[in-house]
Amino acid sequence: MIPILYIVIPCYNEQEVLPETSKRILDKLTRMVRAQICHDDSRVLFVDDGSKDQTWSMIEGLCEQDIHFAGVKLAHNRGHQNALLAGLMTAKEYCDAAISMDADLQDDIEVLDEFMERFAQGCQIVYGVRKARETDTFFKRNSALTFYRLMQMLGTQVVNNHADYRLMSKEALEALAQYREVNLFLRGIVPEIGYQTAVVYYDRGERFAGESKYPLKKMISFAIEGITSFSVKPLKLISTLGILISLCSCAGLIYALVSKICGVAVPGWTAIISSIWLLGGVQLLCLGVLGGYVGKIYQEVKARPRYIIETKKLQPGQKGQTTENV
Ligand code: UDP
Ligand code: MG
Numbered sequence: 001m002i003p004i005l006y007i008v009i010p011c012y013n014e015q016e017v018l019p020e021t022s023k024r025i026l027d028k029l030t031r032m033v034r035a036q037i038c039h040d041d042s043r044v045l046f047v048d049d050g051s052k053d054q055t056w057s058m059i060e061g062l063c064e065q066d067i068h069f070a071g072v073k074l075a076h077n078r079g080h081q082n083a084l085l086a087g088l089m090t091a092k093e094y095c096d097a098a099i100s101m102d103a104d105l106q107d108d109i110e111v112l113d114e115f116m117e118r119f120a121q122g123c124q125i126v127y128g129v130r131k132a133r134e135t136d137t138f139f140k141r142n143s144a145l146t147f148y149r150l151m152q153m154l155g156t157q158v159v160n161n162h163a164d165y166r167l168m169s170k171e172a173l174e175a176l177a178q179y180r181e182v183n184l185f186l187r188g189i190v191p192e193i194g195y196q197t198a199v200v201y202y203d204r205g206e207r208f209a210g211e212s213k214y215p216l217k218k219m220i221s222f223a224i225e226g227i228t229s230f231s232v233k234p235l236k237l238i239s240t241l242g243i244l245i246s247l248c249s250c251a252g253l254i255y256a257l258v259s260k261i262c263g264v265a266v267p268g269w270t271a272i273i274s275s276i277w278l279l280g281g282v283q284l285l286c287l288g289v290l291g292g293y294v295g296k297i298y299q300e301v302k303a304r305p306r307y308i309i310e311t312k313k314l315q316p317g318q319k320g321q322t323t324e325n326v
Contacts, residue, residue: 003119005029005038006070006091006098007112010083011059012049014103016210018058021105022046022069028109029068037116043070043094046103047087050077080213081184084164085176092173099167104207107165111202115167124172124195128165130204147223156230157191159199166190178305183229185222192304232295239288242281249277 007025011018025044032038048056048071059071072090074083084100091098097119101107107128118126133141144161151158164186168176175193191197214222227234256270 002036002039003096003116004094005032005042005116006095007042007044008047008084008087008091008098008100009044009103010047010049010080010087010100011051011055011103012077012080012083012213013051013053013055014210015051015054015058017104017208018046018055018062020208021103022062024105025109026066026068028112032112032116035113037113041094043068043091045070045072045087045091047071047083047090048073049080049083050074080164081186084186085184088168088173089177092170092177095170097167097169098173099165101165102163104210106204106207107163108202108205111200114200118198118200119167119169121198122196123167123198124169125190125193125197126167127159127162127197127199129159129199129201130161130163131201132203133161143219147226151188151226151230154227154231154233156188156226158187158226159191162187162199165202169195171195175305181229181302181304183225185226185229188226188230232291232298235291235295236288238284238291242283242285242288244281245277245284246281249274249281252277 007029009021009025014021022044029038029042029044033040033042046059046062046069048059056071056073059069059073062069063071072086074086078086088098088100097116099112099115101109111128115126115128133144136144148158148160168190172190172193172195175195176189179189181189253274256265256274259265260270
């Protein structure tokens with residue numbers, strides 16, 4: 001059976017790139033349909049993330065021109081991750097697999113066949129990973145690397161050099177739908193889903209028109225979102241710091257006492273210095289304990305699915321069915 005593919009593209013003020021993007025993607029999709037890689041019912045689904053320019057009217061125009069184009073308009077700007085989720089959740093109802101990509105065609109669309117190949121081999125999630133970061137500035141390359149390292153240190157699984165260019169099968173999308181969190185960081189959630197996965201390498205080019213919608217400020221807040229949405233380790237670190245400072249304060253206390261005994265301390269200094277250290281340490285330790293509880297509440301409030309069932313092999317007999325109905 002030839003799979004139905006939905007290519008999901010979030011767009012925020014992308015009027016400069018849309019004409020070229022839609023042309024190139026439609027051409028690619030047509031070639032894929034012809035090669036029977038995907039079904040003719042496949043679609044290119046644009047998600048307008050509350051753009052202020054002509055993006056939505058252009059999408060409407062495209063939908064009228066060709067049946068392979070589809071569009072979803074969000075009521076207002078909700079950010080890349082939410083726009084992407086809206087597109088994926090819409091696609092889930094109609095597709096066998098969905099591939100997400102950016103509107104600026106920085107991701108090489110020629111590897112779409114490879115994504116589909118892996119999907120045909122049974123992979124539920126296929127990650128697009130950048131071969132090199134030559135097109136990036138020195139700052140972006142190194143800040144990205146630091147970010148991936150930090151995420152891994154803090155215990156979040158992320159695929160290095162993978163942005164949001166990925167294929168997800170209908171099953172994987174249904175699993176994703178079970179994650180109900182508001183602070184969305186798809187790169188962290190998707191590896192948590194599990195299933196059989198694969199990686200496809202590609203070259204990332206430059207944005208061919210328009211400006212990046214991810215200025216430094218947004219990038220930093222995205223990185224902080226990624227860390228705080230997945231890890232309570234920063235909270236736990238407070239306790240460690242508290243213990244360390246308490247230990248230091250003991251050493252300080254001994255030093256202050258020795259200074260006093262030797263008569264080299266100014267009167268009153270010993271008491272002040274040791275209480276500052278000790279109180280600081282105790283306060284941090286208490287904060288750490290509170291942090292521990294807050295972290296637990298945070299994880300409970302997220303109410304993430306505790307497991308995702310990949311397949312079910314169960315044929316309840318007569319008895320089983322009666323029990324189930326009871
Ligand atoms: N985008 C979006 N909503 C936003 C910001 C960005 O839907 O609030 C989309 C944007 O249209 C593009 C994708 O997210 O398709 C990635 O943005 P961009 O290419 O500007 O990011 P960069 O490649 O510079 O990191
Ligand atoms: Mg881009």
